[in-house]
Amino acid sequence: MRMKTHAILGHIGTAFLLFIALNSFAQNPTDYVDPFIGTGGHGHTFPGATLPFGMVQLSPDTRLEGWDGCSGYHYSDSIIYGFSHTHLSGTGVSDYGDILLMPTQGEIQFDNGYKNGVEKGYGSTFQKSSEDAEPGYYAVHLDKHDIDVQLTAGRRVGIHNYTFNKPGMAQIVLDLEHRDELLADTIMIKSDRLVVGKRVSNAWATEQHVYFAMEFSTPIFRTAFNSNMRKAAFMFDLDEGDSIGIKVGISAVSIEGAQKNLASENTSIRFDDYRHAATETWEAALSKIQAHGNDDARLSIFYTALYHSMIAPNIFSDVDGKYRGMDGKVHSSDQPTYTVFSLWDTFRATHPLYTIIEQDRTDQFINTFLRQYQDGGALPIWELAGNYTGCMIGYHAVPVIADAYLKGIRAYDAELALEAMVYSANQDKLGLAAYKSQGFIGVGDEAESVSKTLEYAYDDWCIAQMARSLGEDSIHDAFVLRAQYFKNIFNPESGFMQPKMNGGWAPGxxxxxxxxxFTEANSWQY
Structure with missing residues (x-):
């Protein structure tokens, strides 16, 4: 099903005209994207290279801990510890930062310098003025050893280009201990140009698998390891101005999967070819919405927000269709599987946007939900790298499915979808036992009782609409009744949704x- 082309004319501020046109192209929308927006304050975004919904987010790591280090980068920082291949954008919990590489020269250093000082580690200072970022591309100059770094990305491959402006022995450090607790690891030298391995880690995702295959443009002269073999330094004897290119394929399945992913995108020896392809991919994606006006600042805000909406969810399956399921096992599908479903954050606006500009991908997202239900026994709430994180509230895969189905986006098993929706709603955890038995969640039953009651009621209404469309009258009737439970926490005297305690309204x-x-909110907001 395809929606017809529409034009919507809006006025935002002074002389800012917004035209939305599906399947048509804006004038260089990538020119308006500023990947540094959101990297300061508490924005938790990253400036590095990625493709729309891509597996790789190749970006600098400047902050190793703390809440404002969730993305691995903060605009106020002045030290880069390396460039890793996975990053989260806009989250409130830290994870990822897998497979970190860092170019250096001089004495081999396996410590990153975070605790002992950058002069005693492989990290380097940098100047903000040397940074450059655009969709699919990032560049920076590393002060410590006068090295220029360029990064770009394919769908499952990160592409590095390091230019060494001083002659002599250079190293590229691979650090598998970077950030999260390491559960298992391997580094294997397959040839003087190919290194493969794995990293299994524990953080927000309690068992995250990342396998890698990295190909060097220049033969490795020698390799050194640290004492526990979790860090390696690949050495090269270089002349002034020499460059080393690295292509890194990653996979959540296996080393073989990483090699296949790398081979599928190993189409050129030129960094600029990959950079150009990334720009073209972003141009096509962002041009699905055309915005015109004479206020470049507003256009930058608009297109950067659209850009950020396309950074996740991320493709999780390999080029051969294999993926790691919610049961920790490897499965295969002829449809792509995705990860990073922050559904409490995205069900209200982002997924409805996808039903307009990403209809095929919306089908793919929902098919992913159904595989997650079949593999792991539940629809996702906040899924990360094949793990249930137990984070946030509601069962908001439900409105995503219902919204798409009622809009005619239906390339999935609707009966299985309804089964999964009803199953999610009939659990007893996270306050659902009280919600089902008494028609609301009380203060003593569960934290965030008001928010959970309201959002469960909304999700139940969505189940009812889906059931009615499928002719499942008994399911419709049961969930229409449950959807009325929001009324049980509405106080007509105050006009607000209020918490209940011991059969009455909670005091104060x-x-x-x-x-x-409440969940990150107050009663005014709900």
Missing amino acids: FDPAEVNFN
């Missing part, structure tokens, strides 16, 4: 107060 209610009865 202030609609402006953010507390544990």
Whole structure:
């Protein structure tokens, strides 16, 4: 099903006209994207190279811990510890930062310098003025050894280009201990140009698998390892101005999968060819919405927000269709599988946007949900790298499915989808037992009781609409009734949704107060 072309004329501020046109192209929308927006403050975004919904997010790592290090980068930092291949954008919990590489010269250093000082590690200072970022591309100059770095990305491959402006022995450090707790690891030298391995780690995702295959443009002169063999330094004897290119394929399945992913995108020896392809991919993606106006700042905000909406979810299956399921096992599908479903954050606006500009991918997302249900026994709430994180509230895969189905986006098993939706709603965890038995969640039943009652009721209404469309009258009737439970926490005297305690209203209610009865909000917002 394809939606017809529409034109919507809006006015935002002074002389800012927004035209939305599906399947048509804007004038160089990538020119307006600023990947540094959101990298300061508490934005938790990263400036590095990725493709729309790509597996690789190749970006500098400047912050190794703390809440504002969730993406691995903060705009206020002045030290780069390396360039890793996976990053999260905009999350409130830290993870990823897998397969870190860092070019250096001089004495081999396996410590990153974070605790002992950058002069005693492989990290390097940098100047903000040397950074450059655009969709699919990042560049920076490393001060410590006068090295220029360029990064770009394919769908499952990260591409590095390091230019060494001083002659002599150079190293590229591979650090598998970077950031998360390491559960298992391997580094294998297959030839003087090919290195493969794996990294299994524990953080927000309690068992995250990343396998890699990296190909060097220049033969490795010698390799050194640290004492536990979790870090390697690949050495090269270089002349002034020599460059080394590296292509790194990754996989959540196996080393073989990483090699296949690398081979599928190993189409050129020129970095600029990959950079150009990345730009063209982003141009096509961002041109699905055309925005015109005479205020470049507003256009930059608009297109950067659109760009950020396309960084995740990420493709999780390999080029051969294999993927790691929610049961930890390897499965195969003829349809792509995705990961990073932050559904509490995205069900309200981002996924409805996808039903307009990413209809085929919306089908793929929903088919992913159904595989996650079949492989792991539940629809995702906040899924990460094939793990249930237990984060956030609701069962918001439900409205994503219902919204798509009612809009005619239906390339999936609708009966299986309804089964999964009903199953999710009939669990007893996260306050659902109280919700089902008494028609609301009380303060003593579960934290965030008001938010959970309201969002469960909305999700139940979505189940009812899906059931009615499928002719499942009994399911419709049951969930229409459950959808009314929001009324049980509405206080007509105050006009607000309020927490309940011991059969009445909880004392000391202030609609402006953010507390544990609400999820990142207060009663005014709900």
